[in-house]
Amino acid sequence: MAGSTVTPAPARVTATPNEPLRLVVTADRGGELHAHGTQPELEVPVTAGQPTTAEFLAPAQPGLYEIELHDPDLLLFQLAVQ
Amino acid sequence: MTILTHGVGTRQDLPIPFSYALAGAVIALVVSFVALGLLWQEPRLVGGRAGRPLPSALARILDSAGFRWTLRIAGLLATGWVLAAALFGPDDALNPTAGVVYVLFWVGVLVVASVLFGPVWRALNPLRTLHLLLTRVARIDPADGLLRYPPRLGLWPAAVTLLAFVWLELVAPERATLPVLRLWFAVFVAVMVVGSAVFGARWFDGADGFEAYSTLMGRMSVLGRRDDRVLVTRSPLNGLAGLVPGPGLSAVVVVLLGSTAYDGLSNSPSWIARTQRYGEPVLTGTLGLIGMVAIVAVTYVGATMLAGRLGATPRSTLPGEFAHSIVPIALGYVVAHYYSLFIVVGQQTLQQLSDPLGTGADYFGLAERGISYAWVTPTFVSTLQVVAVVTGHVLGVVLAHDRAVRLFPRRQALVGQLPLLAVMIFYTLGGLTLLFAA
Numbered sequence: 001m002a003g004s005t006v007t008p009a010p011a012r013v014t015a016t017p018n019e020p021l022r023l024v025v026t027a028d029r030g031g032e033l034h035a036h037g038t039q040p041e042l043e044v045p046v047t048a049g050q051p052t053t054a055e056f057l058a059p060a061q062p063g064l065y066e067i068e069l070h071d072p073d074l075l076l077f078q079l080a081v082q
Numbered sequence: 083m084t085i086l087t088h089g090v091g092t093r094q095d096l097p098i099p100f101s102y103a104l105a106g107a108v109i110a111l112v113v114s115f116v117a118l119g120l121l122w123q124e125p126r127l128v129g130g131r132a133g134r135p136l137p138s139a140l141a142r143i144l145d146s147a148g149f150r151w152t153l154r155i156a157g158l159l160a161t162g163w164v165l166a167a168a169l170f171g172p173d174d175a176l177n178p179t180a181g182v183v184y185v186l187f188w189v190g191v192l193v194v195a196s197v198l199f200g201p202v203w204r205a206l207n208p209l210r211t212l213h214l215l216l217t218r219v220a221r222i223d224p225a226d227g228l229l230r231y232p233p234r235l236g237l238w239p240a241a242v243t244l245l246a247f248v249w250l251e252l253v254a255p256e257r258a259t260l261p262v263l264r265l266w267f268a269v270f271v272a273v274m275v276v277g278s279a280v281f282g283a284r285w286f287d288g289a290d291g292f293e294a295y296s297t298l299m300g301r302m303s304v305l306g307r308r309d310d311r312v313l314v315t316r317s318p319l320n321g322l323a324g325l326v327p328g329p330g331l332s333a334v335v336v337v338l339l340g341s342t343a344y345d346g347l348s349n350s351p352s353w354i355a356r357t358q359r360y361g362e363p364v365l366t367g368t369l370g371l372i373g374m375v376a377i378v379a380v381t382y383v384g385a386t387m388l389a390g391r392l393g394a395t396p397r398s399t400l401p402g403e404f405a406h407s408i409v410p411i412a413l414g415y416v417v418a419h420y421y422s423l424f425i426v427v428g429q430q431t432l433q434q435l436s437d438p439l440g441t442g443a444d445y446f447g448l449a450e451r452g453i454s455y456a457w458v459t460p461t462f463v464s465t466l467q468v469v470a471v472v473t474g475h476v477l478g479v480v481l482a483h484d485r486a487v488r489l490f491p492r493r494q495a496l497v498g499q500l501p502l503l504a505v506m507i508f509y510t511l512g513g514l515t516l517l518f519a520a
């Protein structure tokens with residue numbers, strides 16, 4: 001993330017329920033990575049300029065979930081669990 | 083906090099390829115249109131004159147003062163319960179207020195209960211009840227205000243309050259938090275109180291967007307009231323055909339349809355990717371919402387007025403004459419957008435209502451019950467979404483056709499519907515594409 005631009009551009013990423021996922025985030029500012037719908041809800045601090053790796057399980061229930069960076073809110077991608 | 087991300091399905095969840103679903107939807111509309119042209123050449127819907135009277139004993143109960151007051155008191159008690167949570171409960175993810183407002187009330191009461199039983203919010207509305215009680219105490223007629231409600235206003239104020247609510251639901255920052263919900267409803271209540279003091283109870287009919295929505299959806303109930311005030315069971319098509327056009331009616335249906343379109347748009351990754359880089363979510367969201375309402379308004383009014391070039395009916399009345407045909411389309415999108423949210427968040431909210439103040443109470447004994455996901459499997463939800471959208475449009479084509487053969491000479495009736503048919507195909511394709519955004 002640079003400024004308010006996310007690369008690659010936000011899209012829908014598919015996963016299966018409880019699939020192990022690994023996410024690497026590099027941002028030009030500090031913040032918090034937040035994966036909605038995960039149990040327990042994933043909230044990982046992100047330091048400016050340093051790659052942050054988060055490992056978590058996809059939500060157990062099928063549906064569409066937002067993976068965001070706070071604050072200000074920036075959508076990284078939508079996780080489509082099916 | 084975005085607890086209310088709609089659980090919309092994905093293209094991959096459909097049992098058939100997405101392009102087949104789109105092609106099938108267009109074929110369904112065109113085939114219905116041709117079949118109607120061949121088989122339905124005279125107007126068949128009689129609207130407000132249709133219906134079979136309910137057994138008189140049942141009708142007497144439903145119309146009794148006791149039953150009406152039971153509903154009003156139920157409305158007051160339920161509102162009081164939620165108000166306790168909204169004013170005194172903790173502002174966290176377990177507070178039921180947001181779920182009540184956006185799911186149980188907006189979808190459950192105004193759509194589900196209204197489609198089943200008729201215009202229920204009119205009967206439950208706590209503000210209407212308080213107004214009635216105050217006028218009783220003051221010994222004045224509730225219909226009386228300081229001024230007469232201008233008939234030219236019609237439903238225009240309701241269209242404005244509805245637009246304000248969908249803006250809250252889809253655009254407002256922090257819209258699931260208590261301070262934002264409290265502020266919005268405080269302003270709404272103030273507008274209703276002042277308006278009803280000035281114009282009397284007629285203000286609620288014209289300006290309460292929630293009543294207008296519930297009343298429109300209630301037209302699809304098999305329970306209804308005939309023009310002679312008799313309670314009847316009737317076909318939803320006749321219920322809708324009995325909708326009397328008036329100022330602002332088209333505006334209300336356009337806001338409803340336009341807002342569901344924006345709901346789909348705002349969830350699509352390409353819209354998010356294009357807008358979030360500006361860092362002005364309220365501005366881009368407001369423009370997006372108004373843009374979608376404007377697109378629906380221009381296409382709908384344009385298509386109906388174009389039909390008017392062919393007939394003798396004054397053109398400016400035509401958008402109102404066809405407004406009823408948009409109601410089942412709006413219902414189709416509501417089902418498509420909210421079904422899974424209603425099932426899942428509806429269950430969660432009922433559990434949260436069992437402990438409104440966050441004290442660990444369980445007044446309804448629901449805390450132990452888990453959330454059932456049995457009826458929200460991805461394939462079922464995706465299929466339901468397509469079926470709901472297509473069925474809504476097919477019913478819209480039927481209603482528009484019946485109205486066209488009533489208003490226009492027979493030969494011109496079919497040609498006159500072509501612009502509206504084109505618009506309905508455009509809505510179907512646009513709506514499904516937004517709903518199943520890649």
